[in-house]
Amino acid sequence: MSNYFIGIMTGTSADSLDGCIVDFKKNVDLIETAQIELGSKYKDKYEECIRLGFKEVNESADLMEVEKTLNKKTIDLIETLIDKSRISRKSISLIALSGQTIFHTYEKSYQIGNSQQIADMTGINVCSNFRNFDIQQGGMGAPLIPAFHKYLYAENNKNKLIFNIGGISNGTYLKGDQIVIASDVGPGNCLIDMFIKKHFDLPFDFDGKIASDGTLNEMLINKLLMDTKNMSYPRADDKNDYYKLIDKNFLEMPPKDIIRTLTEFTAIKIKDFYDYCECPSEIIFHGGGTKNSFLMKAISKKLDSNVRTTDSEINSKFVEATAFAYLAYLKRGEIYFSKS
Numbered sequence: 001m002s003n004y005f006i007g008i009m010t011g012t013s014a015d016s017l018d019g020c021i022v023d024f025k026k027n028v029d030l031i032e033t034a035q036i037e038l039g040s041k042y043k044d045k046y047e048e049c050i051r052l053g054f055k056e057v058n059e060s061a062d063l064m065e066v067e068k069t070l071n072k073k074t075i076d077l078i079e080t081l082i083d084k085s086r087i088s089r090k091s092i093s094l095i096a097l098s099g100q101t102i103f104h105t106y107e108k109s110y111q112i113g114n115s116q117q118i119a120d121m122t123g124i125n126v127c128s129n130f131r132n133f134d135i136q137q138g139g140m141g142a143p144l145i146p147a148f149h150k151y152l153y154a155e156n157n158k159n160k161l162i163f164n165i166g167g168i169s170n171g172t173y174l175k176g177d178q179i180v181i182a183s184d185v186g187p188g189n190c191l192i193d194m195f196i197k198k199h200f201d202l203p204f205d206f207d208g209k210i211a212s213d214g215t216l217n218e219m220l221i222n223k224l225l226m227d228t229k230n231m232s233y234p235r236a237d238d239k240n241d242y243y244k245l246i247d248k249n250f251l252e253m254p255p256k257d258i259i260r261t262l263t264e265f266t267a268i269k270i271k272d273f274y275d276y277c278e279c280p281s282e283i284i285f286h287g288g289g290t291k292n293s294f295l296m297k298a299i300s301k302k303l304d305s306n307v308r309t310t311d312s313e314i315n316s317k318f319v320e321a322t323a324f325a326y327l328a329y330l331k332r333g334e335i336y337f338s339k340s
Contacts, residue, residue, distance in 0.1 A: 004031070004087060006095045006124070007318075007325030008074055012167025012239055013189050013288055014043045014100065015203055017070075019077045020318050021085050021092070022325045028152065032085040033318050036077050040203060042069050047194075049102055050239050063102070067112040070100055074113060075121050089124050094335070096328035097128040098320070104131065104238045109141045119338040126336040127328035134332070142236035143170035146182035147330070148323035150174060152313060159280040161273075162310075164320065165189065165289025168237050169270055173277040181277065183234035186269025187242040189289055191262045194243070199255035205263070208294020214260030220249055224265050233276060267298040274303055283307050286316040 003025040010017045017036045023029040045062040074097065082089055097118060099111025109131035119126040131141035149162040149172040160174045169188035173180045189204060196202050196210065205211055227245050231237075250258055266289070274283065283305050289295055290309050300307050309316045327333060 002091045002093045003329075004092045005325040005328050006078060006081060006092055007098075007321035007323070007328070008077060008095060009098045009321035009324055010038065010070070010100050011098075011288075011320060012101060013193060013204070014038055014046045014167070015288065017073050017077050018318055018321045019081050020321045020325060021081050021087060022322055024326065024329050028314065028322065028326075030314060030318070030322060031087070032081050033315065033321075034077060034080045034084060035317070036073050036080075038069070038073065040197075042066060043203065044197075046100065051243065063112065066100070067114065070112060071114050071117055074118055078118070078122050078124070089122065092124050094127045094328040095119070095122065095124050096130075096324040096333070097126050098130070098324045099128055101131070103240075104142060104236060106140055106236065107135065108132065109135065115334075115336040119336045120340050123338050123340045125338055127331065127333040128336065129334040130324065130327055130332060133334055140234065140236040143172070143182055143184060144327060145170075145320060145323035146172040146179050147332075148319075148326045149182075150177070150179050151326060152310075153284065154178075158282065159278070160282045160284065161277050161280045162284045162286075163270060163273075165266070165270075165285060165287040165295075166320070167193070167239060168242075169266065169287075169289070171270070171273045171277070173280065181234055183273070184237040185233070185273040186228075187262075187266055188287070189266070189292075190239050191242055191246075192259060192266065194246075195250070195255065195258050195262065199258070204288070205259055205292060205294075208263065208292040210256055211259045211263040212294045214254070214256035214258070216264055217253055217257050217261045220253065220258075220261050221264055221268075223249065224261075225268065228269070233273065263292075263295050263298060266295060267302055270299055271302040274305075279303075279305065281305050284310055286310040286314075286319040288317070290316045
């Protein structure tokens with residue numbers, strides 16, 4: 001059996017579709033990477049599906065359009081990876097398809113992305129539905145990448161904390177070769193992105209420049225922290241857990257102050273988990289949030305430890321795609337066999 005696996009990932013930020021081809025024969029050999037932008041129209045319609053909630057979303061025309069776009073771009077990305085790598089599709093064991101999460105609870109998780117169609121169109125078997133597979137095994141369905149964090153970073157007699165800052169932030173605490181705790185920890189980029197789109201018509205705060213021009217609103221940050229003080233660990237968050245924090249207080253603030261305050265909120269929630277995990281000496285970050293230098297500086301100021309990204313091992317942008325390829329390698333999902 002071939003050790004080549006394709007990982008396809010789009011997170012809750014819904015900015016792009018990231019893909020890679022990985023060989024797990026000897027640790028992690030990242031053979032090829034590629035990405036496709038999903039575009040503002042896709043993201044807007046996806047966010048509308050999120051706000052509808054799971055009871056109404058199945059009747060939404062937006063959902064059908066979003067899934068159709070996702071399927072097409074996924075197939076295009078897979079073909080791009082194969083063309084760039086010149087690896088025969090017959091040599092690829094599985095495509096790991098994360099899917100785009102529409103809602104998530106501890107009982108059920110719902111992702112769009114037609115696994116059978118993608119298997120048939122590419123001629124390669126697909127491994128997907130990872131979150132429900134995890135729930136059926138007694139897990140929470142999120143976060144899923146701690147197993148890959150352990151595979152990549154666990155070392156005897158060393159304590160490490162690995163953070164992924166996507167739409168939602170999550171963390172994995174490694175004590176030696178064991179996962180002590182893995183949990184979603186805070187809003188990551190999702191609230192920042194929401195107000196950047198609303199007030200500045202941008203997909204995200206490029207390098208944190210808008211936040212850096214704002215002023216922290218003490219009343220609002222205290223309210224956000226008070227409203228989330230009972231969110232314990234471990235947990236699996238849904239974006240609506242954070243969207244429901246938005247109230248009229250946000251309408252009365254200058255937009256730059258909103259972005260500055262939400263950036264601080266993301267940094268504080270990461271610091272809270274760091275404290276909960278006994279303040280380990282080594283902290284490693286990946287995900288879209290690492291590209292926001294203002295956010296990363298805010299985090300660094302709060303943590304009394306060495307902070308770095310995964311870039312010396314794997315490009316931060318492709319860690320999650322690689323992680324899902326690893327989950328397919330472990331067969332921790334449902335297999336869809338190609339009929340072509």
